[in-house]
Amino acid sequence: MEKISSKVKKIKLNAANFLKIVSNRKKKIDSAESVDVKPLSGYRPNAIASVIHPERQFVKVSEITAVTGSAKLIKLVPDKDRGTERLAPFAAGSCISVEVSIDGRTYHRPYSISSSPLEGYYEIIVKSANGGIVSNFLNDNVNAGDGFVISEPFGELTYEPLRDAKTVVGIAGGVGITPFRSFIKAISDGAENFDLILFYGIDNPSDIVLKDEFDRACSNPKIRVVYVMSGEGDVPDGFEKGFVTAELIKKYAPEGDYSVFACGPEAMYDFLEVELKKLGLRKKFIRFDYRGEPLRPKKLGDYIPASCESYKITVDDHRALTEITCGGDETLLKAMERNGIRTRTKCMSGICGYCHTKVSEGDYYMPGNRDGRRAADAVYGYIHPCCTFPRSDMVIKLP
Amino acid sequence: MKYETDVIVVGAGNGGLTAANELARSGLKVILFEKHNLPGGVATSFVRGRFEFEASLHELCDVGTEENPGVVRKLFDKIGLDVDFINEMTLFRTVVKGVEGYDVSIKAGREEFERSMLECCPECGKSMKKLMKLLNSTQEALAYNDKKHGKPNKLVMLMRYSSFLISASHPLDDVLLSLGFEDKARSILETYWSYLGVPATDLNAFHYFEMLRGYVKAGAGVPRLRSYSISLGLAENNFKNGCDVRLNSEVTGFIFEDGKVIGVRVGDDEYYAKEVISNIIPHNVANLAGSENIKEKDKKLLNARKFGVSFLCIYLGMDLSVEELGLPYTTFVSSCLFPGESFLKTKYPEIYIVNCLNAVVEDATPSGTSSLFITVPVIPEYFMEGVTPENYREFKNEAALRYIKDCEETLGINVLDHIEEISVATPVTFARYFAAPDGTAYGYELSRWDGLMARMLDKINRFSYDRLTFCGGHGASGDGYGVTYLSGIEAAEKVISRLKKQELIEDIKQTVKNTVSGKRRKKEEN
Numbered sequence: 001m002e003k004i005s006s007k008v009k010k011i012k013l014n015a016a017n018f019l020k021i022v023s024n025r026k027k028k029i030d031s032a033e034s035v036d037v038k039p040l041s042g043y044r045p046n047a048i049a050s051v052i053h054p055e056r057q058f059v060k061v062s063e064i065t066a067v068t069g070s071a072k073l074i075k076l077v078p079d080k081d082r083g084t085e086r087l088a089p090f091a092a093g094s095c096i097s098v099e100v101s102i103d104g105r106t107y108h109r110p111y112s113i114s115s116s117p118l119e120g121y122y123e124i125i126v127k128s129a130n131g132g133i134v135s136n137f138l139n140d141n142v143n144a145g146d147g148f149v150i151s152e153p154f155g156e157l158t159y160e161p162l163r164d165a166k167t168v169v170g171i172a173g174g175v176g177i178t179p180f181r182s183f184i185k186a187i188s189d190g191a192e193n194f195d196l197i198l199f200y201g202i203d204n205p206s207d208i209v210l211k212d213e214f215d216r217a218c219s220n221p222k223i224r225v226v227y228v229m230s231g232e233g234d235v236p237d238g239f240e241k242g243f244v245t246a247e248l249i250k251k252y253a254p255e256g257d258y259s260v261f262a263c264g265p266e267a268m269y270d271f272l273e274v275e276l277k278k279l280g281l282r283k284k285f286i287r288f289d290y291r292g293e294p295l296r297p298k299k300l301g302d303y304i305p306a307s308c309e310s311y312k313i314t315v316d317d318h319r320a321l322t323e324i325t326c327g328g329d330e331t332l333l334k335a336m337e338r339n340g341i342r343t344r345t346k347c348m349s350g351i352c353g354y355c356h357t358k359v360s361e362g363d364y365y366m367p368g369n370r371d372g373r374r375a376a377d378a379v380y381g382y383i384h385p386c387c388t389f390p391r392s393d394m395v396i397k398l399p
Numbered sequence: 400m401k402y403e404t405d406v407i408v409v410g411a412g413n414g415g416l417t418a419a420n421e422l423a424r425s426g427l428k429v430i431l432f433e434k435h436n437l438p439g440g441v442a443t444s445f446v447r448g449r450f451e452f453e454a455s456l457h458e459l460c461d462v463g464t465e466e467n468p469g470v471v472r473k474l475f476d477k478i479g480l481d482v483d484f485i486n487e488m489t490l491f492r493t494v495v496k497g498v499e500g501y502d503v504s505i506k507a508g509r510e511e512f513e514r515s516m517l518e519c520c521p522e523c524g525k526s527m528k529k530l531m532k533l534l535n536s537t538q539e540a541l542a543y544n545d546k547k548h549g550k551p552n553k554l555v556m557l558m559r560y561s562s563f564l565i566s567a568s569h570p571l572d573d574v575l576l577s578l579g580f581e582d583k584a585r586s587i588l589e590t591y592w593s594y595l596g597v598p599a600t601d602l603n604a605f606h607y608f609e610m611l612r613g614y615v616k617a618g619a620g621v622p623r624l625r626s627y628s629i630s631l632g633l634a635e636n637n638f639k640n641g642c643d644v645r646l647n648s649e650v651t652g653f654i655f656e657d658g659k660v661i662g663v664r665v666g667d668d669e670y671y672a673k674e675v676i677s678n679i680i681p682h683n684v685a686n687l688a689g690s691e692n693i694k695e696k697d698k699k700l701l702n703a704r705k706f707g708v709s710f711l712c713i714y715l716g717m718d719l720s721v722e723e724l725g726l727p728y729t730t731f732v733s734s735c736l737f738p739g740e741s742f743l744k745t746k747y748p749e750i751y752i753v754n755c756l757n758a759v760v761e762d763a764t765p766s767g768t769s770s771l772f773i774t775v776p777v778i779p780e781y782f783m784e785g786v787t788p789e790n791y792r793e794f795k796n797e798a799a800l801r802y803i804k805d806c807e808e809t810l811g812i813n814v815l816d817h818i819e820e821i822s823v824a825t826p827v828t829f830a831r832y833f834a835a836p837d838g839t840a841y842g843y844e845l846s847r848w849d850g851l852m853a854r855m856l857d858k859i860n861r862f863s864y865d866r867l868t869f870c871g872g873h874g875a876s877g878d879g880y881g882v883t884y885l886s887g888i889e890a891a892e893k894v895i896s897r898l899k900k901q902e903l904i905e906d907i908k909q910t911v912k913n914t915v916s917g918k919r920r921k922k923e924e925n
Contacts, residue, residue, distance in 0.1 A: 011573060011576045011577050012577065013565045013569050013573060013574065013577045014565070014568075015557060015561040015562075015564040015565050015568070016564075017564075017565075017568035017569065018564040018565075018567055018568040020568070021567075021568055021852055021853050021856050021857075022853070022856050022857045024848050024853070025848050025849065025853045025854075025857045025860060026857070026859070026860055028703055028848045028849070029696075029699050029700050029703045029860050030699065031703075032699040032700070032702040032703035033698075033699070033702050034695045034696075034698040034699045034702070035698065035702065036685070036690045036693075036698065037682050037685050037686060037698075037701050037702065039686055040683070040686065040830075040834060040836055043779070043830070043836055043837040043838070044779060044780075044783050044786065044826075044837075045709070045779050045783060045825070045826035045827045045829065045830040045837055045838035046830040046834070046836065046837070046838070048783075048786065048787070048788050048791055048827045048830070049827045049828075049830040049831040049838075051788040052788050052791060052827070053831045088788075089788050089789055089791070089792075091792060156447070160796075160821055161796055162796060162799060162800060162803070162815065162818055162821055163818045163819070163820070163821045282718060282819075283448075283449070283718060283819055284718055284817070284818065284819035284820075318643060318645060344436070344647065351446075353436075353437075353445075353446070354436065356436050356437060358638075372446050373446070374444050374445075374446055374451050374624075374625070374627055375451055375624045375625070375628070376444075376624045376625065376627050376628035376631045376632075377631070379624065379628065379631070380628075380631040380632070380634075380635055382631070397638075399436050399645075399646035399647050
């Protein structure tokens with residue numbers, strides 16, 4: 001290419017060049033090789049994408065440890081026999097969706113990864129819960145050697161250095177400790193670099209999982225764990241009593257900016273919303289984890305009562321129409337699961353959009369704090385069934 | 400299981416959606432397969448916290464107003480799609496750093512465009528007049544060419560439309576030089592090249608003028624509810640027209656018989672059709688089809704081509720309003736007047752675009768907030784050198800930080816203290832969602848020998864699978880929202896006319912058969 005001078009320069013162009021366009025192109029193509037094109041895995045962006053975003057991962061349970069009377073730590077390693085050579089890398093605070101088949105029905109439930117990104121395996125902590133089909137199954141029926149299909153890691157409670165403050169005030173409620181164990185391990189082994197002050201809210205000391213581990217981690221000046229006990233009984237030395245209030249946060253938080261990361265039950269989020277307002281934090285400094293499925297919809301602020309106990313839902317899967325019933329306070333996703341209809345879901349909190357589904361007919365209620373839809377979804381009648389309750393008979397069209 | 404239909408469309412990107420729509424509208428039975436769980440391909444959006452980010456669209460060229468519609472608005476009107484567009488009449492602000500640098504804003508609309516160019520380059524009047532004349536004559540030449548059904552009289556073309564022939568056979572930079580533009584004006588005019596991913600020294604001038612005309616004359620538009628609303632609108636049209644839209648359905652193979660494409664595989668199922676339209680890039684089709692089904696000349700064409708650029712996209716939810724940021728919708732930033740090809744062949748190209756959606760769609764985010772969208776054209780080979788799955792996250796943040804800081808310095812704004820949400824897309828993201836080889840966002844590079852004009856003129860060296868028609872950004876007309884919507888319609892029209900011909904032939908055959916057998920019967924009766 002000739003060098004362009006800074007002065008105005010006139011150049012002459014030739015219209016006859018037009019006649020050469022096609023022959024030039026032909027020449028170029030003729031001189032190319034007639035070999036096969038390389039597969040997608042031969043390109044770096046595609047190769048990286050397939051490692052960090054596998055469509056599914058096959059894992060095996062390598063170890064199960066009881067961490068409290070009702071919670072187990074399950075260690076998952078790649079199942080090489082089924083083709084998963086390595087587990088996808090993840091950012092601390094991410095979760096995975098675990099597929100479980102029980103009595104011929106398939107369920108998917110998200111669990112926070114509780115191990116460090118540098119360990120090469122995933123650990124999840126599962127607490128048995130009232131009515132929690134999958135959690136109870138994982139607690140009672142799983143043995144070392146069992147295989148599972150899980151999703152790629154996903155989630156939004158991850159530390160973003162360009163967004164979050166240098167110090168994170170973590171607030172864990174009960175089993176909401178799981179992502180924070182990952183953060184603590186990640187800070188300890190250098191995978192993450194920020195200061196963490198963790199309030200670990202528990203009913204009583206016997207609820208604490210892996211206390212020895214946390215106590216050891218606290219020798220690192222970047223990590224501090226404050227136990228906050230809300231139940232009756234004696235409060236051990238060094239524990240705080242009550243709930244994580246604005247005042248308690250102020251007592252421990254540093255001068256200047258800090259981010260608040262919270263993971264726990266719905267009641268904790270509702271409580272924190274009030275408390276954090278008192279601290280006048282900017283929205284950018286407040287991160288709540290996925291709220292999970294709305295188990296008690298009646299308690300939600302924008303609850304729309306159901307006029308019937310249950311509704312008729314017609315599910316169109318492109319091949320056939322299946323009629324099922326769905327309770328007024330049951331999500332469409334759960335009704336489909338119950339009826340053995342194969343569903344896709346990841347976050348179970350209305351946010352990730354993996355279960356995105358079209359409503360052809362009918363009214364519904366999606367709680368505002370779980371409505372992660374795009375604006376156009378509402379216009380064209382799309383929902384996230386994991387957090388949608390019917391308010392009339394409905395026809396839905398599976399993707 | 401085995402299924403049958405009239406036409407299969409593979410991929411629900413812009414082209415696939417309009418193709419399926421056109422086919423279904425004509426009464427054909429159509430199945431549209433899409434591997435993702437949403438229709439639209441890159442025409443999509445995503446939610447983070449209280450922000451809904453546009454994933455790829457900057458603005459739709461040639462939208463025009465309701466009173467004076469451009470090509471795109473007419474297209475949507477024709478297919479009965481109501482898109483809420485907001486017109487954007489500032490073409491861009493462009494900032495070039497350094498001693499020769501400048502910071503100017505150029506307006507849309509013929510007169511406004513000329514006036515704003517003259518304001519920043521008082522000496523370019525004569526050249527601008529020539530440019531505007533050239534834009535017009537290009538349009539006239541195209542009209543003449545259409546009138547002659549693509550077979551114009553060569554002498555007429557040479558006598559009457561020689562300026563068109565010149566722009567159609569030279570790179571943009573050469574043509575602007577020949578019009579006598581001085582450096583600054585030429586640099587400003589060339590700003591848009593990054594929208595096409597080909598530097599001005601390699602970009603076919605005609606291609607650029609076609610785009611410029613769309614921006615200047617009709618004016619650009621931005622959909623109020625992101626490009627995703629157009630995708631859902633098109634999907635809705637497809638439902639209404641009876642097209643079966645199958646999301647989460649990845650086509651894993653093409654079925655051939657006697658060199659003809661007769662169907663596709665989706666998981667364990669086989670779907671057969673009279674015709675197949677592919678919105679997916681020929682490279683991926685070749686991989687799915689298998690070596691034995693690809694003609695030698697098609698292999699050559701595949702190997703001759705280079706992929707178009709990919710992008711680093713930084714999406715920022717800001718807790719500052721657009722007024723506090725003080726940005727227009729589009730700002731181009733570059734470190735030199737004439738960023739050429741070598742400019743991209745580096746890890747961090749010093750050229751990028753900053754969009755603030757709220758400058759056009761005021762309520763795109765909650766009050767007191769705004770969204771920033773930084774786009775950097777990158778070539779993966781250079782940009783992603785040394786990147787592994789393990790260091791990918793760090794790499795993403797490093798790259799984002801670099802451009803955010805540059806943006807702060809160059810535009811004098813504070814970004815880092817106000818990021819409420821951040822998401823970063825790279826070639827890996829394009830690879831992940833669209834299976835784009837090497838993360839290309841723009842199909843095949845529209846450079847020199849394979850530029851727009853060359854592709855349009857060369858009717859022979861095209862992919863030649865029997866019964867398989869392509870649409871999308873990798874096609875003859877290149878990338879861009881408007882052209883990909885159109886490419887789907889063109890592909891559908893081709894298929895419809897072939898099927899009609901076939902039907903006609905079948906009809907005639909049947910008639911002949913009936914007549915012959917009728918005669919025979921008569922004979923026998925006799």
